[in-house]
Amino acid sequence: MKRFLLAALFFAILLLIWEALFRAKIWSPVLVPSPRQVAVYLEGAAVDGTLLKATIVTMRRLLIGYIIGLVVGLPLGLLTARWKVWQDTIGTLALGLQGLPSVCWVPLALLWFGQTEAAMLFVVIMGTLWSVVIATETGVRHVPPIYRRAALTMGSKSLHIWFKVILPAALPFIVSGMKQGWAFAWRSLMAAEIFVTILTGFGLGQLLHYGRELSAMEQVIGIMIVIVVIGLLADKIFFSPIEKFLHRRWGTSQA
Amino acid sequence: MLRAVRRHSSATEELEVIAPSKLGIENVSKNFKGASGAVLALDRVSLNVEEGEFVCLVGASGCGKTTLLNIIAGLEKPDSGTVQADGKPITGPGRERLVMFQEPALFPWLNVFGNVLFGLKLKPNLTKKDRYDVAKYYLELVGLSRFERANIHELSGGMKQRVSLARALAPNPRVLLMDEPFAALDALTREQLYGDLQRIWKARNKTIVFVTHNVREVDLAVHATEIMKALKSYSQLEVAIAE
Numbered sequence: 001m002k003r004f005l006l007a008a009l010f011f012a013i014l015l016l017i018w019e020a021l022f023r024a025k026i027w028s029p030v031l032v033p034s035p036r037q038v039a040v041y042l043e044g045a046a047v048d049g050t051l052l053k054a055t056i057v058t059m060r061r062l063l064i065g066y067i068i069g070l071v072v073g074l075p076l077g078l079l080t081a082r083w084k085v086w087q088d089t090i091g092t093l094a095l096g097l098q099g100l101p102s103v104c105w106v107p108l109a110l111l112w113f114g115q116t117e118a119a120m121l122f123v124v125i126m127g128t129l130w131s132v133v134i135a136t137e138t139g140v141r142h143v144p145p146i147y148r149r150a151a152l153t154m155g156s157k158s159l160h161i162w163f164k165v166i167l168p169a170a171l172p173f174i175v176s177g178m179k180q181g182w183a184f185a186w187r188s189l190m191a192a193e194i195f196v197t198i199l200t201g202f203g204l205g206q207l208l209h210y211g212r213e214l215s216a217m218e219q220v221i222g223i224m225i226v227i228v229v230i231g232l233l234a235d236k237i238f239f240s241p242i243e244k245f246l247h248r249r250w251g252t253s254q255a
Numbered sequence: 256m257l258r259a260v261r262r263h264s265s266a267t268e269e270l271e272v273i274a275p276s277k278l279g280i281e282n283v284s285k286n287f288k289g290a291s292g293a294v295l296a297l298d299r300v301s302l303n304v305e306e307g308e309f310v311c312l313v314g315a316s317g318c319g320k321t322t323l324l325n326i327i328a329g330l331e332k333p334d335s336g337t338v339q340a341d342g343k344p345i346t347g348p349g350r351e352r353l354v355m356f357q358e359p360a361l362f363p364w365l366n367v368f369g370n371v372l373f374g375l376k377l378k379p380n381l382t383k384k385d386r387y388d389v390a391k392y393y394l395e396l397v398g399l400s401r402f403e404r405a406n407i408h409e410l411s412g413g414m415k416q417r418v419s420l421a422r423a424l425a426p427n428p429r430v431l432l433m434d435e436p437f438a439a440l441d442a443l444t445r446e447q448l449y450g451d452l453q454r455i456w457k458a459r460n461k462t463i464v465f466v467t468h469n470v471r472e473v474d475l476a477v478h479a480t481e482i483m484k485a486l487k488s489y490s491q492l493e494v495a496i497a498e
Binding site: 250 | 374
């Protein structure tokens with residue numbers, strides 16, 4: 001409770017500073033709207049449904065792309081960790097492409113797929129996939145060999161070892177890879193939505209883009225806040241419980 | 256303690272004392288290619304271990320005790336020579352010969368109970384209930400019933416090795432291979448565990464090969480009537496290693 005109050009106080013102070021800056025009129029109110037204006041925009045967008053619609057469009061792209069990235073990335077990571085051939089080929093490719101900012105995929109996706117959902121998905125998948133591959137591979141490589149040996153003497157064999165020993169042992173790495181993949185997917189999707197207007201659905205990135213076109217700063221800031229809040233929620237609802245469980249089990253928690 | 260669990264029909268079978276193995280190691284040699292060139296870890300070592308015998312392999316660090324143990328476990332293959340259990344050549348690791356390593360090697364993603372259950376789950380023809388009963392029985396045997404839901408990192412070093420012992424005993428192996436399992440523990444805990452091991456060896460009738468670098472530990476591990484046997488195998492092995 002005390003922690004909650006402290007956090008609430010922190011954000012209240014942030015709001016106050018913002019309000020104070022607005023009132024000081026250092027910058028044009030077109031560039032720095034008041035918290036109230038942003039709240040009014042958000043309320044309006046929430047009431048007329050644009051916000052919800054855009055959020056659903058964005059989340060759908062994000063989730064589908066992310067899940068495909070995971071489903072493909074995990075096995076690829078295991079393969080690269082297991083066999084040298086995979087490591088030298090897919091592993092090197094993953095390492096290289098992971099370093100490529102995912103927004104760099106946008107021009108290519110546009111030319112290949114046109115202004116379609118497929119282009120969006122492609123960018124999200126490219127953002128997710130490689131970091132998941134790398135994290136899974138790293139995780140598997142960090143599994144102490146003694147676990148494998150212990151399992152072998154207890155009669156565990158190839159597939160059983162992979163699913164019951166190596167995969168769970170690599171879980172802390174895999175989860176942090178999933179988290180990174182999520183962050184990358186989020187980033188790449190926003191980049192794609194800002195750059196590409198497609199008719200099949202307006203996502204949050206597109207709302208942000210039109211906010212700029214219309215010089216509606218309260219819309220720009222409002223949407224940015226929504227994006228931040230969604231990111232926070234995903235962390236608190238999905239990743240945080242998994243990480244807490246891992247910390248408890250592995251004994252790696254600080255608190 | 257035994258009685259309480261024996262009432263269950265197939266769990267009883269599982270807790271039945273099974274015949275321990277006889278081990279035959281004949282002229283085993285093993286080389287390692289390391290950064291500093293090839294090292295001859297074992298040079299024509301021969302060793303016979305009778306059914307139910309408690310043998311200590313004693314020797315200085317790096318004399319090949321662990322290598323020999325790994326070969327008996329089937330985790331490593333000898334370059335030459337033969338290794339047999341009950342007259343059959345050992346081709347790979349298997350639950351007939353379970354290993355207790357120097358480090359506990361417990362799985363951190365499972366709790367204490369899950370760790371003991373791991374080997375049992377790989378044993379066919381057991382019902383879920385049998386496995387639970389057997390795991391409970393061995394946790395009780397090592398005195399950790401209260402901690403079955405505990406996470407591994409919450410245990411002390413001695414408790415970890417106790418869980419490791421329960422995990423190794425649970426699938427009821429014929430041979431228990433112990434690689435300096437108590438080396439990292441303090442003297443008091445170690446002595447306590449030797450006592451436990453002694454008790455369990457008598458109750459469960461197993462062939463035990465116990466590796467240690469400390470000659471003084473031999474009579475801690477194997478006292479009273481067993482000391483002769485230990486000394487016999489000690490000199491027997493010393494001959495084998497010295498050669």
